[in-house]
Amino acid sequence: MTETRVPVPTLERLAIYLRVLLDAHESGIQTLSSQEIEQYSGISAAQFRKDLSYFGEFGKPGVGYSVEALIERIERILRLDAEQPILLVGAGNIGSALVGYPNFQAHRLRIAAVFDNNFVKIGRPFGDLIIEDIARVREVNAQIGARLGIIAVPAHAAQEVADALVEAGVTGILNFAPTILRVPPHVHVRNVSFLQELAVLSYHAVEDALRVNGQARRGGKDGV
Amino acid sequence: MTETRVPVPTLERLAIYLRVLLDAHESGIQTLSSQEIEQYSGISAAQFRKDLSYFGEFGKPGVGYSVEALIERIERILRLDAEQPILLVGAGNIGSALVGYPNFQAHRLRIAAVFDNNFVKIGRPFGDLIIEDIARVREVNAQIGARLGIIAVPAHAAQEVADALVEAGVTGILNFAPTILRVPPHVHVRNVSFLQELAVLSYHAVEDALRVNGQARRGGKDGV
DNA sequence: GCGCAATTGTGAACGCCTTCACAAACACGC
DNA sequence: GCGTGTTTGTGAAGGCGTTCACAATTGCGC
Ligand SMILES: NC(=O)c1ccc[n+]([C@@H]2O[C@H](COP(=O)([O-])OP(=O)(O)OC[C@H]3O[C@@H](n4cnc5c(N)ncnc54)[C@H](O)[C@@H]3O)[C@@H](O)[C@H]2O)c1
Ligand SMILES: NC(=O)c1ccc[n+]([C@@H]2O[C@H](COP(=O)([O-])OP(=O)(O)OC[C@H]3O[C@@H](n4cnc5c(N)ncnc54)[C@H](O)[C@@H]3O)[C@@H](O)[C@H]2O)c1
Numbered sequence: 001m002t003e004t005r006v007p008v009p010t011l012e013r014l015a016i017y018l019r020v021l022l023d024a025h026e027s028g029i030q031t032l033s034s035q036e037i038e039q040y041s042g043i044s045a046a047q048f049r050k051d052l053s054y055f056g057e058f059g060k061p062g063v064g065y066s067v068e069a070l071i072e073r074i075e076r077i078l079r080l081d082a083e084q085p086i087l088l089v090g091a092g093n094i095g096s097a098l099v100g101y102p103n104f105q106a107h108r109l110r111i112a113a114v115f116d117n118n119f120v121k122i123g124r125p126f127g128d129l130i131i132e133d134i135a136r137v138r139e140v141n142a143q144i145g146a147r148l149g150i151i152a153v154p155a156h157a158a159q160e161v162a163d164a165l166v167e168a169g170v171t172g173i174l175n176f177a178p179t180i181l182r183v184p185p186h187v188h189v190r191n192v193s194f195l196q197e198l199a200v201l202s203y204h205a206v207e208d209a210l211r212v213n214g215q216a217r218r219g220g221k222d223g224v
Numbered sequence: 225m226t227e228t229r230v231p232v233p234t235l236e237r238l239a240i241y242l243r244v245l246l247d248a249h250e251s252g253i254q255t256l257s258s259q260e261i262e263q264y265s266g267i268s269a270a271q272f273r274k275d276l277s278y279f280g281e282f283g284k285p286g287v288g289y290s291v292e293a294l295i296e297r298i299e300r301i302l303r304l305d306a307e308q309p310i311l312l313v314g315a316g317n318i319g320s321a322l323v324g325y326p327n328f329q330a331h332r333l334r335i336a337a338v339f340d341n342n343f344v345k346i347g348r349p350f351g352d353l354i355i356e357d358i359a360r361v362r363e364v365n366a367q368i369g370a371r372l373g374i375i376a377v378p379a380h381a382a383q384e385v386a387d388a389l390v391e392a393g394v395t396g397i398l399n400f401a402p403t404i405l406r407v408p409p410h411v412h413v414r415n416v417s418f419l420q421e422l423a424v425l426s427y428h429a430v431e432d433a434l435r436v437n438g439q440a441r442r443g444g445k446d447g448v
Numbered sequence: 449g450c451g452c453a454a455t456t457g458t459g460a461a462c463g464c465c466t467t468c469a470c471a472a473a474c475a476c477g478c
Numbered sequence: 479g480c481g482t483g484t485t486t487g488t489g490a491a492g493g494c495g496t497t498c499a500c501a502a503t504t505g506c507g508c
Contacts (some may be wrong), residue, residue, distance in 0.1 A: 007495060008424065013316030015423035019402055033455065042404040045455095046497060053457060061456040061503040078423045079430040086422070093324055097317035098418070103402065109422055147429040148422065174418065178243055178327065180266045188428040190421045194398065196320070197414045198310070198333055198372060199239035199302045200232065201396030204412040205371040206303040231465060258486065269485095270467060277487060285486040286474040 010051045011078070014040050017048065018074045022106060025067050031062035075108075085112035085144050087170060089161050090152030091121050091131045095175050098150065099127030112144050115155075134164060141168040148172045155179045162189075234275045236301070240265050241272065243296045246330065249291050257288035295379065299332075307366050309336035311394060313343050313385050314376030315355045318400050323351030336368045341381075358388060365392040372396045379403045386413075 024032055034045035041048070052058055055077055059065040075081040088095055088111045095204045114126050115134040122133050132140055149170040151161050158177035165173060166187055173189045175181055177200055181189050234442050246265045258269035265272070276282055279301055283289040299305040312319055312335045323335055338350050339358040346357050356364055373394040381445055382401035389397060390411055397413045399405055405413050 007460080009495070011424045012420055015417070015420040018423070019419075040404070044497075046499095047495095049457060049495075055273075057418075057457065059456050060505085062454045062505050064455070077427065080423065084422075084426055093321035097321050100317055101418075103419060107419055107423065109419070109426070144399050148425055163310045170429075172429035174421050174425060177460095180264070188425055189328055191423055192416065192418065192421060193239070194416065195243075195327060195331055195333070196236055196239040197398050197416060198308075198328075199242070199304065199331065200235045201372055201398060201412055202303045202308055202333070203230075203235050203301065205394075205396035233465070259485080268467075270469095271465095272484095274466075281487065283486050284474060285472070285475090286484045288485070292498060 008055050010054060013041075013043055013047070013051055014074050015037045016043065017051075018071065018078070018080075018107075020068050021074070023072045025071060029067055030069055031064045032070075034059070036064070053180075064129060080108050083108045085109055085110055085113075085146040087113050087115065087137065087141060087144070087146045087149040087165065087168070088152065089115045089134060089137070089149065089165065090176075091116040091118075091124075091126050092152060093127070094152040098152065099129065109148075111150075112146055113140055129212060134161065137164050141156040141170070146170060148174070150176070151181075152176045230278050234278060237265075237267055237275055238298050238302060239273070240267065241275075241297065242302070242331075245291050245295045245298070249295060253291055255288045256284070256291055256294075260288070288429075304332045307332045307334055308372060309334055309370040309394070311337050311339065311361065311365060311368070311370045311373040311389065312376065313339045313358060313361070313373065313389065314400075315340040315348075316343075316376060317349050318376040319350070322376065323353065333372075336370055337364055337375075339364075358385065361388050362392040365394070370394060372398070375399045375401055375405075377401060381435075 017037065020037060021032070026038070034048045037043070037048050038045040049059075055073070058070060058073060058179050072081070086109060088098060091114050095114065099114065104110060110180050111127070111129070114129045115133050115137050117120060117134045121131050124131050146168075147170060149168075149172070150167040150174060151158050151165070152159050155177045158175065158179045159181060162173060162175070162181045162183055166183055173181065173183065173187065175189055175191045178193060178195065183189055241261065244261060246367045248264070258272045261272050262269040273283075275324070279297070282294060282297060282418050296305070302424070310333060312322060315338055319338065323338065328334060335351070335353070338353045339361055340355050341358045345355050348355050350375060371394060373389040373392075373396070375379070375382050375397060377385050382399065382403045383405060386397060386399070386405045386407055390407055395411050397405065397407065397411065399413055399415045402417060402419065409415055
């Protein structure tokens with residue numbers, strides 16, 4: 001374990017393993033082999049073991065992995081071992097879905113404050129919270145100390161909101177707006193784009209349909 | 225252009241290019257070089273050209289790409305040149321956000337029907353639609369002929385819904401539930417997981433914070 | 449205590465995507 | 479028409495993550 005840079009795909013998979021492990025824990029399962037993890041997660045056993053190897057040894061040969069201990073370990077790696085406060089900006093459709101989402105809790109993620117710039121909305125309750133003025137984001141986060149922020153505002157407002165979040169001390173942004181955000185190098189951004197996902201599916205769904213309809217005329221290989 | 229298999233990352237980027245091009249078109253821009261696309265999209269010019277090269281030649285050396293023509297071309301590639309009907313299952317929080325989302329239209333994606341299994345909800349209006357019984361999904365899609373489906377139901381119901389969608393002729397599924405779906409090989413699934421995204425951000429956000437706090441003891445390279 | 453079966457951890461091979469770099473193509477001005 | 483400057487398209491190189499394969503480790507039954 002020589003602390004090489006951890007591939008992002010590995011981190012993404014860690015979150016999946018964690019979900020599987022939490023489910024297993026719920027079911028009273030105490031030990032899981034990489035083979036079984038493959039069953040539940042759809043990720044190959046070899047990949048699982050390789051992923052974990054970035055962070056040290058953990059399983060027992062001939063036995064597998066202690067579910068409970070592995071949960072703790074992954075939570076520590078992902079910094080989900082202590083509660084992570086999150087700032088949400090945009091009290092609209094997406095924002096609504098997020099504040100009411102109970103699964104955050106299981107990962108110790110908590111939306112700690114909601115902001116908007118619509119004076120009609122500011123001051124109103126939103127889930128358990130009161131919508132605050134985005135102009136006060138810095139001030140409010142001085143109390144909270146959140147490092148994570150979610151942008152759920154229209155695209156044209158996303159960049160200024162991002163700037164405000166960075167100003168307020170946020171170093172990780174989950175962006176729902178369809179725009180490229182410009183942020184300082186120490187800030188990480190991940191974009192969520194349903195349209196992009198659907199576009200990829202659209203390509204595949206119809207491509208396959210064409211093939212099925214007896215149009216496999218191109219004598220090529222017929223992979224997946 | 226020898227019809228090699230197109231990398232999935234290329235398809236994902238095509239959707240990004242499309243958005244940039246639509247914006248440019250809106251602004252009256254007629255021509256764009258790969259260099260300029262890099263500016264707007266954050267994706268390198270070389271990558272852009274390579275991506276397009278999977279589908280044939282298109283730009284003019286010394287000039288760039290015709291915005292309008294390229295939009296048409298990418299739309300055709302992604303099968304967004306004709307309207308794509310979509311089946312939405314789950315008239316809850318996520319479902320609500322989706323039915324009201326206006327941007328789908330710009331990509332010719334249209335939610336053509338909404339399903340639920342809650343008798344209280346079935347028959348009620350939902351956006352422009354009436355919520356239908358999930359039991360009738362096959363029957364309804366015989367009319368619509370949708371190839372794309374969105375799953376926005378609780379995790380424990382996701383698999384049965386997926387089965388029903390596949391039965392109804394869907395070959396591409398966008399899944400919001402935190403579960404691995406088992407589907408036949410001709411069906412494509414893409415998962416959307418906010419928790420996973422936040423977990424990755426959590427790792428980075430705090431890792432960087434540790435480094436900034438003078439703990440850059442590991443003399444490694446300080447990339448992004 | 450010892451052999452057998454199961455399972456881990458990881459170097460190495462592999463494959464795929466990205467990046468590089470440059471010849472070919474085009475516009476434009478003279 | 480021809481030289482100059484720009485930009486494309488794409489083979490080749492490079493980098494990075496995944497898959498493979500196996501030695502090492504542990505539990506368990508006898
Ligand atoms: N609704 C969807 O299904 C969906 C899907 C994919 C992406 N998105 C994207 O997510 C974002 C939010 O979508 P939505 O449907 O929740 O939009 P929405 O219009 O319902 O909500 C946006 C909220 O942001 C607030 N806002 C606007 N400018 C602001 C600013 N400068 N500072 C703070 N708050 C501001 C508005 O007052 C509003 O409450 C959009 O960028 C949208 O493109 C939405
Ligand atoms: N709300 C969020 O912010 C959020 C975030 C990430 C993921 N998700 C996931 O998205 C999914 C939907 O979330 P939500 O907040 O919209 O949930 P929700 O409870 O608001 O809505 C779920 C809907 O699905 C319906 N349903 C249940 N079983 C069904 C079945 N067998 N067939 C048809 N319909 C059925 C319910 O009646 C309900 O209307 C969940 O899996 C959730 O984990 C939600």
